[in-house]
Amino acid sequence: MKTIPIKRSYTRGYEQNRVLGALLPQAGLEWVTELQSGDATRASIVLHISCNAHYTLFIPYLAQEILKRLGKSFVVFGGPESCCGSRQFNMGDPDLEEQNAKLAQLSFARVKPQLLVSVCPDCDEVFEKFRLPSTRYEIANFSALLPRYLEELKPLLGPVKRRVIIHHHTSDPARIADGANMRRVLEAIPGLEIVHIEDRFGPGIHCQTIKPMPAADQEAMFAEALALGADTLVMPYHSCYRQHLKMELRHPVEVQHYLGLIAESMGIVFDQPLKKLRLLDDLDASMVSLRPEIAARGYDESVVRSFAQNAIYL
Amino acid sequence: MDTEAWRKGCDIEELADGARLVEIARRKVVIMKAGDRLFAFNDLCAHSGGPMHRAEVEGTVLTCPLHGWRFDLARDGEELHGFRPLAVYPVRQSGDSVEVFL
Numbered sequence: 187m188k189t190i191p192i193k194r195s196y197t198r199g200y201e202q203n204r205v206l207g208a209l210l211p212q213a214g215l216e217w218v219t220e221l222q223s224g225d226a227t228r229a230s231i232v233l234h235i236s237c238n239a240h241y242t243l244f245i246p247y248l249a250q251e252i253l254k255r256l257g258k259s260f261v262v263f264g265g266p267e268s269c270c271g272s273r274q275f276n277m278g279d280p281d282l283e284e285q286n287a288k289l290a291q292l293s294f295a296r297v298k299p300q301l302l303v304s305v306c307p308d309c310d311e312v313f314e315k316f317r318l319p320s321t322r323y324e325i326a327n328f329s330a331l332l333p334r335y336l337e338e339l340k341p342l343l344g345p346v347k348r349r350v351i352i353h354h355h356t357s358d359p360a361r362i363a364d365g366a367n368m369r370r371v372l373e374a375i376p377g378l379e380i381v382h383i384e385d386r387f388g389p390g391i392h393c394q395t396i397k398p399m400p401a402a403d404q405e406a407m408f409a410e411a412l413a414l415g416a417d418t419l420v421m422p423y424h425s426c427y428r429q430h431l432k433m434e435l436r437h438p439v440e441v442q443h444y445l446g447l448i449a450e451s452m453g454i455v456f457d458q459p460l461k462k463l464r465l466l467d468d469l470d471a472s473m474v475s476l477r478p479e480i481a482a483r484g485y486d487e488s489v490v491r492s493f494a495q496n497a498i499y500l
Numbered sequence: 501m502d503t504e505a506w507r508k509g510c511d512i513e514e515l516a517d518g519a520r521l522v523e524i525a526r527r528k529v530v531i532m533k534a535g536d537r538l539f540a541f542n543d544l545c546a547h548s549g550g551p552m553h554r555a556e557v558e559g560t561v562l563t564c565p566l567h568g569w570r571f572d573l574a575r576d577g578e579e580l581h582g583f584r585p586l587a588v589y590p591v592r593q594s595g596d597s598v599e600v601f602l
């Protein structure tokens with residue numbers, strides 16, 4: 187067999203997910219990273235936490251809490267152990283992307299779900315691309331779930347006094363549907379005023395990582411929000427939230443994930459540690475605030491610093 | 501199942517520029533030289549069978565390319581986050597050959 191090169195570099199991202207996930211934890215998020223065959227767990231819904239959602243664990247936490255209050259049977263599953271494979275694709279390894287996508291689907295199948303929901307558009311896309319015929323469950327973005335339960339959800343929604351603009355993506359029908367689903371649920375929140383704008387959509391399937399929204403477009407989006415009297419820009423995905431939240435430093439407009447608004451309406455309390463760090467606007471100060479936990483966990487501070495630079499301060 | 505024995509994996513000179521993926525007793529095994537130490541380990545990651553011959557290598561630590569589990573060969577394949585260890589096998593040089601006990 188052939189000789190193998192001994193140096194590769196595409197797995198660093200998982201370490202970044204794990205380390206920052208541990209440093210920015212979400213109390214109350216009850217998730218498993220693996221289910222063994224023969225495990226007795228059964229659930230009609232698998233709520234999948236993608237790798238990069240580890241930086242903003244309040245998002246899957248809110249999805250979990252909403253499902254709980256709706257009385258649904260579900261299991262929260264995720265972490266790098268069930269990565270969809272988009273990372274391998276982005277690093278130029280499409281064969282490993284496919285292998286990962288299929289392994290993840292097989293692991294979800296162990297709880298015999300009817301539905302796999304994700305909060306990440308990359309995961310949705312990759313799982314559809316490498317759909318295993320043997321898995322019978324439906325795959326959907328979490329935003330598609332809530333309109334189905336809207337009549338059950340409505341009595342749980344209290345008033346939210348905000349004037350919001352919805353940021354969304356229009357690269358393909360699935361992302362357009364996410365935007366429409368998000369809007370439908372937000373429209374059900376009493377007191378929430380949604381300001382309609384035509385073109386405040388981001389590039390590609392989400393902002394931030396591979397294709398960030400250009401700075402000029404970002405500025406224009408916030409300027410328009412202000413001009414229209416909006417106090418909140420609503421984000422469909424964790425990646426958009428991560429790219430745009432630094433704009434709060436210069437504009438009196440709050441950047442919030444749509445599940446954050448639904449949670450507010452339902453009285454679910456949550457914290458946003460990544461936003462707190464980013465709004466310090468000072469990597470050194472962020473490291474100081476993380477230092478006790480870094481020491482407690484025995485992490486190398488210079489490594490954590492480079493992770494924070496990558497994931498929080500880029 | 502075959503009786504365990506020392507079996508030839510490859511020639512020592514084949515490890516000069518990296519590692520070798522070989523089949524021994526119907527098992528895929530990776531043989532690798534790190535510094536002056538020889539290691540042999542299962543090509544299937546202990547997590548979900550990811551291809552360890554495509555692992556990232558830093559000294560004696562291997563990172564699986566699928567989900568980033570990290571195994572230290574110098575510590576019998578221990579997983580550094582506390583997950584399951586990688587199967588490592590006894591290995592030795594015998595003349596110009598590298599042998600694995602399998």
Ligand code: FES
Pocket residue numbers: 267545546547548549550551564565566567568569
């Ligand atoms: S298969 Fe190796 S870490 Fe998952």
